Amino acid sequence: MADNVNTNPRGAHDVILDVRNLKTHFGDDDKAVRAVDDISFKLQRGKTLCIVGESGSGKSVTARSILQIVDYPGKIYGGEILYWGDEQMKSGKALDLAQLHPRSKQIRNIRGHEIAMIFQEPMTSLSPIHTIGSQISEAILLHQNVDKEEARARSIELLRRVEIPNPAVAIDKYTFEYSGGMRQRAMIAMALACNPKILIADEPTTALDVTTQAEILALIKELQLAYGMSVLFITHDMGVVAEIADEIGVMKNGKMLEFGPSEQIFYTAQHDYTKELIDSVRKLETSARKMRKSTITDKKLLEVRNVSKIYPSRKSFLGKASDPFKALDNVSLDLYEGENLGIVGESGSGKTTMGNCLIRVLEPTSGEILFKKSNGNISDLAKAGKSELRQVHREIRMVFQDPFASLNPRMTIGQIVGEPLLVSGLASGKELRDRVGKLLETVGIPSAAMERYPHAFSGGQRQRIGIARSLALNPRLIIADEATSALDVTLRSQVLDLMLDLQEKLGLSYILISHDIGVIRYFCDRVAVMYKGQIVETGEAGLICSTPEHPYTKALISAVPGTHPRDKRIVNRHRYVAEAAPGKAVA
């Protein structure tokens, strides 16, 4: 290796991490999975680099390779990871992290001390049996020469830095007493404990609600400026990228397709895949319903009146009764034939409970759910008996969130799709096969695939199979509970388009439950916004998404990341503080 490779070339003092031809493979024979296949990029001092890609593109493995924490049997097979820390700048010789042994003292000094990492799931990356404070102090004690009291004082200061309320008290709480957003803040505090030069953030906001995500992103940005850190941000969300990135690397199948400054990538992308990624996000900023001819009628299909779902209080072992929990609190809704109604809200807002009560997977505690059946009769689903429900379940069908869990792994897709036809006695034998074949073709799956088991299909294909199953009995209403949230962004709009095509063909109505404003805006005519079991606002989708009335909706909409790097919407977002919000983890 020539000496000049390892010395800092003139004019490149602003590069802190220089990755060249990195290769990380899982396994070492011909069948090895090349998770990271010959990629190169540079991380600038004090800047944010976003690596974006869909699931399986190798972006997380790239991040893990830098710290040498790739899971077995993954191993770095070639390339250099040149690190230019303060020491390396002084000596003028970079440290090649790829050459260090994964368990060597040198790499352990780098980990946490020079380069810190935060992960996607704050629940599993914090220890449940130690207090937050002791976990942060431990990180300080490991790398810095201070005593316990000093470490504790610093931990409190760090918690204050990451905006955790009342840090002197919060430091002695356990992980489960923190909410998801607070856990991620604590993780960041821990990462900051030793003033790292680089912060690697691996999908840190994916598991969080959109408003919490906005807060965490703003916090990372602010801390980056204060500490002069470089940030390597791994994400699949182009919106997040637009908000925070200075530079962007686009990955697919282990290759770096494109690398460049944020605006260049967003406005003059070279690669088709990059364009597709950006387009699929921008597409969700428009409304597909406006562009198609309206199917809305003035005939009411469903009328939900004052429905509540209350989980009664439970006495604990010591006889302490908890408050009853109102998952749904006096909710009323209307749905017209041919209309698409969106129910949007954050996790815990009761939107899924709502969907499950409508189809009676859960029993509502009180209220009426009036459904107009195809024969003109009106049925109250909240009180319907078994045989009545069985009839109604032919007309109201459900599409589920998780395409992997919702298909029985022991049945072929032909059997899965044909099951409702078979049990209702509508078809059997050859007729059943023909109808199942037709149904599969309607959703874009070749009918020849009927004999295969679900595990032979990808997530998007499985979701199509789920839709085919819901269509089998010629339903009139389909409840789609987060039907696209488990899919990659390029597939999302495809599945939504399919559902809209089917609506025109078959005269369906949809209730789409989602946390994703983009999906709702694209798909729905009207939206109901839920917050803590109540509907805070209902209205026309375009209006709600552009000029919301209720302060909560305003906060929700403004926290949605945009798709233009110049907007910086999150910095200017609207904040909503619920009056005397109950259930706050730390007072």
Added chain:
Amino acid sequence: MANLRGGIEYASQWTLMWHRFRKHKLAVAGMVVVALFYLIALFAEFFAPFDPEEANSRLTYHPPQSIHFFDKDGFRFHVTGYRLERDPHTLKPIFVEDDGRKTDLALFARGHKYKLLGLIETDVHLLGPKDPNERFFIFGADRMGRDVLSRTIYGGRFTMSLGLVGVCISVLLGITLGGLSGYYGGKIDWVVMRVVEYIISLPTIPIWLALAAALPKNWPPHLQYLGITVVISLIGWTELARVVRGRFLAMRGEVFVIAAKLDGCSERRVIFRHMLPSLASHIIAAVTLAVPFMILSETSLSFLGLGLQPPSISWGVLLKEAQNIRSIASAPWLFIPGACVVLAVLSLNFMGDGLRDAADPYSH
């Protein structure tokens, strides 16, 4: 996952399970041994050289003879005979090897007549003396001069099949009650689980003794056989019920089960068509692990004299012969049925472990 298509992606769950099972060498070895045992048990008459009931007082406690393939004249498939002598000091009868007497052996030799599988009448045995009137004892002879090898083979038929039949009864009880308990939960679950706990809390051996003692002694052998199986499976179903209940409880909330309910499936169809197939592999593993329990139970019961009664033959009955000091001292080969029990139980356990690991895709 689209790029992973082809090859193993298309394999059905059972094929995948078989692939994983094959990697478990000990389990495969166990399966081979178990298969061999059941094969021998099924065709006991063919594999046993002699009638297990044929007694000869002159051959009491005849020691085991080893098979030789050569003698000084070249190839000769034979065993060396023994001569009965009296010890000059104690006057005790002892068997002394006699080089002059050799019994020639043959494969597929003719011997006593029997009906293969109860259908085909034949007199061919896998191994036998060339002259049907000669006798030889690879595992030695017992107190009444009966061939221990033949008796062990016939005993295996009872013990091994009791394991299967007993497990069938246990499975029926266990799946029904455990399934009900896990699927419906609530009060039904509470009642079933308390019953299971009650049964498990009872000391097993006294309960068996009491139940076995209640069986009439004058029942014909096949009724006795049935009675013992029922007694043993009455205890054996509890473990299975717990396993099945746990699985049902976990699966009840699975999205595809909810989907099946919304498809309009009746509860019976949800349980049998949608839930049970996913559990089948786990149940098979649990069943394989329950068979050894049955075998050991039968052996203990018969050993204590409360299981099967002679003249029926089982490994437990055979071990009863080895209950006293005198047999241990003078005829240690009477323990051979015990070795068979150990081998069968170990093999079944290995095989069950392998099946369980193979059935659970998240085990490694």
